[in-house]
Amino acid sequence: MKRHWPTWTKVAASLLRNPFGREGSSRAIALPVPAFTLLFSLVLLFGFNRPLWREVLRLSTAVDAPGWIFPASLLVTLALAFNAVLTLFAWPGLLKPVSIALLLIALFADHFMRQFGIFIDREMMRNLFETDWREARELLTLSLLGQFLGAGVIPAWVITRLPLVFPRGWRRQGVRNGVILFLSLAIGVALIAVEFKHYSVFFRNNRHVRHLVNPVNVLYGTSGYLKRHFLQQTRPLLAIGTDAAAGPRLQRAGKRLLFVLAVGETARAANFSLQGYTRPTNPRLAGAGGVYFSRVTACGTSTAASLPCMFSAKGRAEFSDEEAGSTEGLLDLLQRAGIGVIWLDNNSGCKGACDRVAYEDLSQADRPEHCSAEGCLDSVMNARLDEILATRSGPLVVVLHQKGSHGPAYYKRYPDSFRHFTPTCDRDEIDRCDREAIINAYDNSILFTDSVLADLILLLQKYEQAFDPAMLYVSDHGESLGENGLYLHGMPFLLAPESQTHVPMYLWTSPGFRAAMALEEGCLERVGPEPLSHDNLFHTILGILDVRTEVWQSALDFTQVCRPPR
Numbered sequence: 001m002k003r004h005w006p007t008w009t010k011v012a013a014s015l016l017r018n019p020f021g022r023e024g025s026s027r028a029i030a031l032p033v034p035a036f037t038l039l040f041s042l043v044l045l046f047g048f049n050r051p052l053w054r055e056v057l058r059l060s061t062a063v064d065a066p067g068w069i070f071p072a073s074l075l076v077t078l079a080l081a082f083n084a085v086l087t088l089f090a091w092p093g094l095l096k097p098v099s100i101a102l103l104l105i106a107l108f109a110d111h112f113m114r115q116f117g118i119f120i121d122r123e124m125m126r127n128l129f130e131t132d133w134r135e136a137r138e139l140l141t142l143s144l145l146g147q148f149l150g151a152g153v154i155p156a157w158v159i160t161r162l163p164l165v166f167p168r169g170w171r172r173q174g175v176r177n178g179v180i181l182f183l184s185l186a187i188g189v190a191l192i193a194v195e196f197k198h199y200s201v202f203f204r205n206n207r208h209v210r211h212l213v214n215p216v217n218v219l220y221g222t223s224g225y226l227k228r229h230f231l232q233q234t235r236p237l238l239a240i241g242t243d244a245a246a247g248p249r250l251q252r253a254g255k256r257l258l259f260v261l262a263v264g265e266t267a268r269a270a271n272f273s274l275q276g277y278t279r280p281t282n283p284r285l286a287g288a289g290g291v292y293f294s295r296v297t298a299c300g301t302s303t304a305a306s307l308p309c310m311f312s313a314k315g316r317a318e319f320s321d322e323e324a325g326s327t328e329g330l331l332d333l334l335q336r337a338g339i340g341v342i343w344l345d346n347n348s349g350c351k352g353a354c355d356r357v358a359y360e361d362l363s364q365a366d367r368p369e370h371c372s373a374e375g376c377l378d379s380v381m382n383a384r385l386d387e388i389l390a391t392r393s394g395p396l397v398v399v400l401h402q403k404g405s406h407g408p409a410y411y412k413r414y415p416d417s418f419r420h421f422t423p424t425c426d427r428d429e430i431d432r433c434d435r436e437a438i439i440n441a442y443d444n445s446i447l448f449t450d451s452v453l454a455d456l457i458l459l460l461q462k463y464e465q466a467f468d469p470a471m472l473y474v475s476d477h478g479e480s481l482g483e484n485g486l487y488l489h490g491m492p493f494l495l496a497p498e499s500q501t502h503v504p505m506y507l508w509t510s511p512g513f514r515a516a517m518a519l520e521e522g523c524l525e526r527v528g529p530e531p532l533s534h535d536n537l538f539h540t541i542l543g544i545l546d547v548r549t550e551v552w553q554s555a556l557d558f559t560q561v562c563r564p565p566r
Contacts, residue, residue, distance in 0.1 A: 030163035041082035048106035084184040119211035122224035235326035247546035258467035265404030268478030284454035290508035299534035315535035410441035414448035468512035523562035
């Protein structure tokens with residue numbers, strides 16, 4: 001007997017009377033599968049894509065069409081595309097689990113996009129997969145829990161109990177799925193064809209919009225990350241700079257040479273008083289006698305993107321994290337030249353940059369004076385370095401990977417004694433704090449970084465009888481603090497604001513180091529205002545330590561002008 005599909009009004013009334021009726025319940029009218037897939041597609045588009053539609057409406061004024069036509073066309077096209085994808089999974093026992101998974105993915109993505117104004121792409125998914133549980137825990141807030149329960153768990157439960165009508169037999173289901181898939185794609189393609197001029201102009205000029213289509217952005221970004229990650233695992237290690245050797249200055253320096261590279265985290269140049277910021281966030285470094293570089297651009301907008309790039313021989317334009325994971329970097333060349341290398345980490349790992357050197361994770365060290373259940377302050381690395389220097393001799397390079405100003409819990413990055421700028425946002429949910437309190441907490445973290453670096457310089461001066469020390473500090477990327485509604489970092493580089501790409505850099509050298517490496521007194525002060533970037537780091541460290549190799553490029557070594565020619 002032929003079964004007639006119920007009208008929408010009957011379905012709605014039935015669901016209101018018995019929304020959790022079991023499949024086949026006499027008290028509930030079952031919903032046809034095509035109606036469910038289309039309805040669920042609209043729920044995703046309307047319920048979890050507010051950042052997308054806000055951006056589309058903002059940008060669609062630039063499209064040569066009446067204001068409502070292009071957004072409406074895009075909405076229908078996306079709904080048909082979503083419906084087509086769901087139709088591929090429209091089989092008994094499969095459709096509901098897939099729908100629930102997409103619902104939960106979309107819920108989490110929507111929360112973070114709206115809270116922090118972020119875009120979700122491959123790099124953002126890389127940040128997610130490569131962060132540690134302590135950083136991830138700071139993002140799991142009560143507001144997210146409330147949304148998870150209200151807009152995730154309850155709707156998921158409704159889906160599990162919702163009666164759906166499937167045709168009898170796999171063949172009938174396959175035929176119907178094929179017809180719906182064909183019609184959805186055909187109508188969608190027709191809509192794009194009719195408005196092709198507007199679609200082409202819009203997406204050619206606004207490529208970033210695709211990173212807002214939720215949950216497609218999460219799935220696409222995840223697949224791109226996993227593809228690159230597994231390709232890296234199968235590639236053999238590519239050696240570079242196999243001719244690296246100690247130059248005459250490094251040989252003469254012998255066991256006295258010591259270079260400390262402090263890699264900052266989430267420090268933006270705009271909030272450094274050395275950069276001209278009105279607040280005194282660098283009171284100690286200002287009098288430490290080093291050189292500040294005011295125009296430094298980061299290689300990326302996240303640790304996962306910037307850190308491997310900083311230690312790579314290739315600049316940002318040519319850098320590929322896919323290749324970087326299977327290619328030697330700066331630390332390999334230093335070791336090849338006879339320099340000892342140690343990496344001390346208080347962050348989430350070195351992202352492959354230190355895979356073949358001595359490594360210590362201090363983020364959960366048993367040092368009560370520096371650590372708590374929340375993790376360790378960056379001062380823990382100075383304490384460990386003091387122990388290392390008491391028993392080691394050079395030539396030695398030590399990398400200190402700081403926790404710095406990593407958000408959103410800026411208030412956890414400094415001790416209470418550094419709560420100088422008040423009131424502060426003392427919670428992980430920065431969306432519930434006013435912007436002034438967020439900036440105050442962030443500035444306190446910069447103030448503490450200033451103190452950690454100043455203490456590091458004092459520590460190096462303490463060992464000047466045994467070493468000729470130097471210290472270079474540079475942050476991996478910057479941070480957005482509410483400008484244009486953006487928070488945190490990780491924006492696609494071409495779209496990222498300057499606050500996420502303009503980073504501080506500071507170099508301190510002892511008199512013994514300058515003499516050993518033939519650095520002209522006062523010369524680097526003239527380099528300070530010059531435009532530099534992370535691209536300079538690899539070649540500058542090779543040059544300043546007098547490591548000779550064909551990989552070194554003098555044009556990218558900003559200390560070259562301050563030393564006699566090789």
